[in-house]
Amino acid sequence: LPALDTQSDGKSFKQLREECLQEGVLFEDPDFPATESSLFYSQSFPVQVEWKRPREICNSPRFIVGNADRTDICQGQLGDCWLLAAIASLTLKKDALARVIPHDQEFDNRYAGIFHFQFVHTNKEIVFNSLKGGSTMEAMEDFTGGVGEVYETQKSPENLFSIMKKALDRGSMMGCSINISSSAESEAKTTTGLVKGHAYSITGLEQVNYRGRTVQLIRIRNPWGQVEWNGPWSDNSREWSYVDAAEKKRILQNSTDDGEFWMEFEDFKRNYDRVEICNMTPDSLTDDTKRHWEVNMFEGNWIRGSTAGGCRNYIDTFWTNPQIKLKLEDADDDDDVCSVVIALMQKNRRQLRKKGMDLQTIGFAVYEAPGDEDHATKDFFRYHGSKARSKTYINMREVSERFTLPPGEYLLVPTTFKPHEEADFLVRIFSEKKAGPPPPSLPEEETDEEKFLRRLFEQLAGEVRKTAAFPSARKEIKFEGLTLSTCHSIINLMDVDNSGMLEFQEFKVFWEKLKKWIMLFLSFDTDRSGKMSSYELRIALKAAGMQLNNKLLQLIALRFADANYDIDFDDYLTCIVRLENMFRVFKAMDKFKRGSANMNFMQVWFTTASHPVMVFLVSSIVPTLLN
Numbered sequence: 001l002p003a004l005d006t007q008s009d010g011k012s013f014k015q016l017r018e019e020c021l022q023e024g025v026l027f028e029d030p031d032f033p034a035t036e037s038s039l040f041y042s043q044s045f046p047v048q049v050e051w052k053r054p055r056e057i058c059n060s061p062r063f064i065v066g067n068a069d070r071t072d073i074c075q076g077q078l079g080d081c082w083l084l085a086a087i088a089s090l091t092l093k094k095d096a097l098a099r100v101i102p103h104d105q106e107f108d109n110r111y112a113g114i115f116h117f118q119f120v121h122t123n124k125e126i127v128f129n130s131l132k133g134g135s136t137m138e139a140m141e142d143f144t145g146g147v148g149e150v151y152e153t154q155k156s157p158e159n160l161f162s163i164m165k166k167a168l169d170r171g172s173m174m175g176c177s178i179n180i181s182s183s184a185e186s187e188a189k190t191t192t193g194l195v196k197g198h199a200y201s202i203t204g205l206e207q208v209n210y211r212g213r214t215v216q217l218i219r220i221r222n223p224w225g226q227v228e229w230n231g232p233w234s235d236n237s238r239e240w241s242y243v244d245a246a247e248k249k250r251i252l253q254n255s256t257d258d259g260e261f262w263m264e265f266e267d268f269k270r271n272y273d274r275v276e277i278c279n280m281t282p283d284s285l286t287d288d289t290k291r292h293w294e295v296n297m298f299e300g301n302w303i304r305g306s307t308a309g310g311c312r313n314y315i316d317t318f319w320t321n322p323q324i325k326l327k328l329e330d331a332d333d334d335d336d337v338c339s340v341v342i343a344l345m346q347k348n349r350r351q352l353r354k355k356g357m358d359l360q361t362i363g364f365a366v367y368e369a370p371g372d373e374d375h376a377t378k379d380f381f382r383y384h385g386s387k388a389r390s391k392t393y394i395n396m397r398e399v400s401e402r403f404t405l406p407p408g409e410y411l412l413v414p415t416t417f418k419p420h421e422e423a424d425f426l427v428r429i430f431s432e433k434k435a436g437p438p439p440p441s442l443p444e445e446e447t448d449e450e451k452f453l454r455r456l457f458e459q460l461a462g463e464v465r466k467t468a469a470f471p472s473a474r475k476e477i478k479f480e481g482l483t484l485s486t487c488h489s490i491i492n493l494m495d496v497d498n499s500g501m502l503e504f505q506e507f508k509v510f511w512e513k514l515k516k517w518i519m520l521f522l523s524f525d526t527d528r529s530g531k532m533s534s535y536e537l538r539i540a541l542k543a544a545g546m547q548l549n550n551k552l553l554q555l556i557a558l559r560f561a562d563a564n565y566d567i568d569f570d571d572y573l574t575c576i577v578r579l580e581n582m583f584r585v586f587k588a589m590d591k592f593k594r595g596s597a598n599m600n601f602m603q604v605w606f607t608t609a610s611h612p613v614m615v616f617l618v619s620s621i622v623p624t625l626l627n
Contacts, residue, residue, distance in 0.1 A: 017110070021110070026112060071259070085199040085223050086175065089140065089203070090173065096171075138397055146279050147343040150400070153274070165205045176274060185197060203219045203260065204217075205217070206219070215264060216264065217265065218262070218265050222260075225258060228261040229261045299424070299427075306550075307322055307550050311363065321413050325369060328340065328407050342400065342428075345426045347425060360416045363389070366387050366405070367380075534565045535565065537567065
């Protein structure tokens with residue numbers, strides 16, 4: 001794989017290394033400085049830290065000698081067992097390891113104080129901001145792009161061994177841990193040689209013949225490189241004397257004090273509390289002998305006033321959340337249902353954590369799809385229960401669950417727990433058989449011009465961002481004096497012959513449209529406050545004959561809603577008129593009904609230019625209708 005950009009200035013590993021070699025300096029990473037902040041977010045390090053280059057520690061350092069092995073990983077004083085457990089599991093997947101740690105780097109004549117590692121940017125984060133304390137699951141996901149499942153052993157399904165064995169055969173990575181009841185128990189050793197609050201790697205699952213019966217065994221590794229289980233099936237336990245030598249060779253049993261040990265699966269469930277499984281995406285490994293998961297991905301966001309509807313407890317806004325259609329066509333090979341793993345991940349939260357913003361509380365629900373509807377309404381969710389859902393809403397980076405569902409069409413609704421909570425998210429759907437992809441969304445990639453404008457905005461915004469982003473709320477419908485902007489938009493729509501005047505036929509069409517728009521607005525303004533909720537905008541626009549995707553709805557809500565997520569009549573009218581004008585122009589340009597149209601600059605300008613001379617006429621008509 002080519003070297004990825006590693007810094008905000010967009011330079012690649014090779015470019016940075018060449019610059020350092022030419023200048024005769026060793027690289028210093030501005031994104032991961034040699035300071036305490038790289039080890040902790042807020043607290044100070046308990047001991048004095050001295051940062052050294054490898055050659056300041058030993059004369060002939062080596063990065064990797066021979067092949068990387070799971071027993072090479074040994075933890076020091078830093079509390080990064082979560083990361084090392086993931087790395088140990090990664091060494092079992094040679095192709096994935098080579099992808100994460102490219103081979104083109106050593107302490108030779110090309111050494112410039114810089115090494116590079118390639119993570120799968122499912123959440124567009126590339127730096128482990130704090131090494132002390134973390135999640136093994138997150139590290140495994142960042143290494144591979146896989147999707148995580150978590151099982152509590154005390155509440156696990158009866159076929160947990162089968163699930164874990166199946167996942168390992170497919171190339172999945174696994175870890176486990178023992179819960180603690182207080183911080184004092186963190187990394188406390190038990191009498192059986194296990195460590196509480198500590199991350200372990202799961203490196204094997206096997207069945208052996210033991211005295212005429214089949215025993216399920218699990219192999220676990222402590223990243224310390226020592227301190228092992230001392231119960232049944234430990235390194236030198238008597239149980240191994242009853243196992244055939246060929247069996248022991250097959251499962252690579254040894255008695256080395258390397259932190260790795262076997263134990264019976266039932267003992268494992270009694271002693272360990274949590275199992276984390278990271279299922280690999282199909283493109284993570286190239287070993288054709290393994291079966292892989294099919295995967296679909298969907299990116300979206302929760303935006304206040306349009307698509308941040310909260311969970312099912314908030315029925316009035318729940319339906320406004322993004323909705324993802326999923327079609328499961330074929331049952332699993334060994335069953336008449338479809339196995340599905342759904343993972344909902346918050347994006348960019350590590351970066352936001354540095355700004356004091358915590359993780360949102362997230363979850364999701366799955367419904368049977370309501371026919372051909374593009375977006376289910378409030379009434380659908382009021383009268384239909386979910387077919388599957390996340391066990392709980394929790395403030396973690398990712399929430400994932402495994403389900404078995406009959407073949408069919410479904411609606412996946414990812415949400416925050418409360419309405420109006422904003423975040424970007426990524427949904428990944430893993431299935432044994434190919435599932436229908438979600439509907440295409442607008443491309444996220446910014447053009448060069450948009451990037452320039454964004455940079456200009458960042459320079460100019462400054463303290464302005466601290467001011468209110470919405471105009472003050474109006475108390476009632478305006479019976480007189482629509483804004484100039486609204487009047488301009490109405491003229492643009494109705495002056496189809498571009499004469500700068502409304503002919504009688506144009507006036508009649510406008511009159512009928514305006515009556516319909518007013519009645520539509522009043523149907524949502526139930527308390528006669530002169531406003532409608534921005535969350536109701538999707539229904540209002542649909543009733544007016546316009547169906548928009550989430551991206552456009554979010555932009556419209558940001559433009560027209562006030563601080564309370566309400567839209568007054570003037571802004572509502574501006575919005576609906578401008579949209580209708582856009583639809584009209586597009587249909588006129590799309591002569592062959594292909595769903596696309598090409599326009600030059602003059603055509604765009606001519607079809608959207610305002611006609612100030614007609615403003616007075618429009619501002620006089622509207623109060624007549626409202627009265």
